[in-house]
Every structure is written in C-alpha cells, then in structure tokens.
Amino acid sequence: MSGAGGTAGASVSSAPPEQEEGVTWWYRWLCRLSGVLGAVSCAISGFFNCITIHPLNIAAGVWMIMNAFVLLLCEAPFCCQFIEFANTVAAKVDQLRSWQKAIFYCGMAVVPIVISLTLTTLLGNAVAFATGVLYGLSALGKKGDAISYARIQQQKQQADEEKLTDTLEGEL
Numbered sequence: 001m002s003g004a005g006g007t008a009g010a011s012v013s014s015a016p017p018e019q020e021e022g023v024t025w026w027y028r029w030l031c032r033l034s035g036v037l038g039a040v041s042c043a044i045s046g047f048f049n050c051i052t053i054h055p056l057n058i059a060a061g062v063w064m065i066m067n068a069f070v071l072l073l074c075e076a077p078f079c080c081q082f083i084e085f086a087n088t089v090a091a092k093v094d095q096l097r098s099w100q101k102a103i104f105y106c107g108m109a110v111v112p113i114v115i116s117l118t119l120t121t122l123l124g125n126a127v128a129f130a131t132g133v134l135y136g137l138s139a140l141g142k143k144g145d146a147i148s149y150a151r152i153q154q155q156k157q158q159a160d161e162e163k164l165t166d167t168l169e170g171e172l
Contacts, residue, residue, distance in 0.1 A: 022141055022142055023098070023138045027134075027138060028138075030134065031075075031131060031134045031135055031138065032075050032076070034127060034130055034131040034134055035071050035074065035075030035076070035105070035128075035131045036071070036072065036075055036076050036079075037127050038068075038071055038105075038109075038125075038127035038128035038129075038130065038131045039067075039068040039069075039071035039072040039075070039076075039128070040068070041068075041123075041124050041125075041126070041127045041128065042064045042065070042067045042068035042071065042109075042124050042125060042127075042128050043064070043065055043068035043069075044124070045061075045064055045120050045121065045123060045124020045125070046060075046061040046062070046063070046064030046065040046067070046068060046112075046124060047061065047065065048061070048120055049061030049064060049112075049116070049118070049120050049121060049124070050062065050065075054116070056115055056116040057116045057118065059115050059116070060112040060113075060115040060116035060118075060121050061112075063111055063112045063115065064112045064121065064124055064125065067108045067109065067112070067125070067128060070108065071105070071108075071128060071131070073086055073089050073090065074089065074090060074093040075090075075131075077089070077090035097139065098135045098136070098138045098139035099135070099136060099139035101132070101135040102132045102133070102134075102135040102136035102139060103132070103136075104132070105128060105129070105131050105132030105135060106129055106132030106133065106136070107132075108128065108132075109125040109126075109128040109129035109132060110125075110129070112124075112125055113125055
C-alpha cells in the first residue's frame with residue numbers, strides 16, 4: 001500500500017471538494033469556529049442533562065456528549081491528539097461536500113431534541129445545529145449580483161416578446 005498507488009490516492013484525497021472553492025476563507029473559519037463552539041455547548045449541556053433520574057434525559061445527555069466528541073473530531077482534530085485516528089477522520093470529513101456536512105451536523109443535533117425536549121437540549125444543540133445551517137448555506141453558493149440578474153431577466157423578456165410577435169405574425 002505504500003507504493004505508487006498509495007501516494008496517488010493520497011494526492012487525490014488531499015484535493016478540496018469543488019464546491020468549497022467558491023467559499024471565502026473567513027466563512028470556512030466561521031464554520032469551523034461554530035463547530036468548536038457547538039461541541040463545547042453540547043458537552044456542557046450534555047453533562048448537565050446527565051445529572052437527573054429521568055432515563056430519556058440521560059440518553060439525550062450521553063448523545064450530546066457524543067455529538068461534542070464527533071464535532072471536535074471533525075472540526076478541530078488538534079483537540080483530539082490522544083486519538084490515533086483523529087487526523088484520518090478529519091481528512092475524510094474535509095472531503096465531504098458542504099451539503100453532506102450540513103445534513104450530518106443538523107441530524108446529529110436533532111436526535112437529542114427528539115429524545116428529550118427540554119431547554120437544556122434545545123440550547124445545547126442550537127450552536128451545533130447552526131453549524132449545520134452554516135455549511136448548508138455554503139452549499140448554496142454565492143449570491144448573484146443585481147446587475148447580472150437584471151440582464152438575465154431582460155434577455156428572457158426580449159425572448160418572450162419575440163416569441164409573441166412570431167406567434168402573432170404566424171396567425172395573420
């Protein structure tokens with residue numbers, strides 16, 4: 001595996017996804033920072049959620065602590081240096097498209113809320129869910145400017161007028 005095939009696979013896997021090229025550097029860092037803050041929020045709220053006698057709250061708290069670990073593992077692998085596979089997981093997650101990360105993070109954040117709908121689970125998962133929303137917004141791409149949009153609309157209107165005049169001339 002350490003032959004030519006292994007190095008070729010490593011060079012291909014290090015390329016960023018095509019969709020991420022249109023995203024600015026500060027937005028990528030905002031998504032990462034949001035992921036780290038979401039992990040901290042999930043961990044603290046998950047810990048407080050586990051201090052109860054209700055089994056569903058305990059299950060939601062354990063899930064939130066697991067969410068915190070996964071978020072830190074994916075967004076800030078340097079925080080998990082004691083885990084051997086942290087950099088490998090982070091590299092695989094970096095290869096995912098933005099919409100895939102959005103679905104993954106939002107899905108992880110919704111599960112504890114479904115298990116136990118309390119204020120602690122809502123507030124604890126809000127930042128993790130916001131991380132998924134930020135990745136989802138980056139998947140939509142950049143917003144077009146008004147001038148190019150107006151040009152496109154004008155071209156469509158001219159094409160519609162030409163079709164209408166051709167139709168009217170054909171009827172005469």
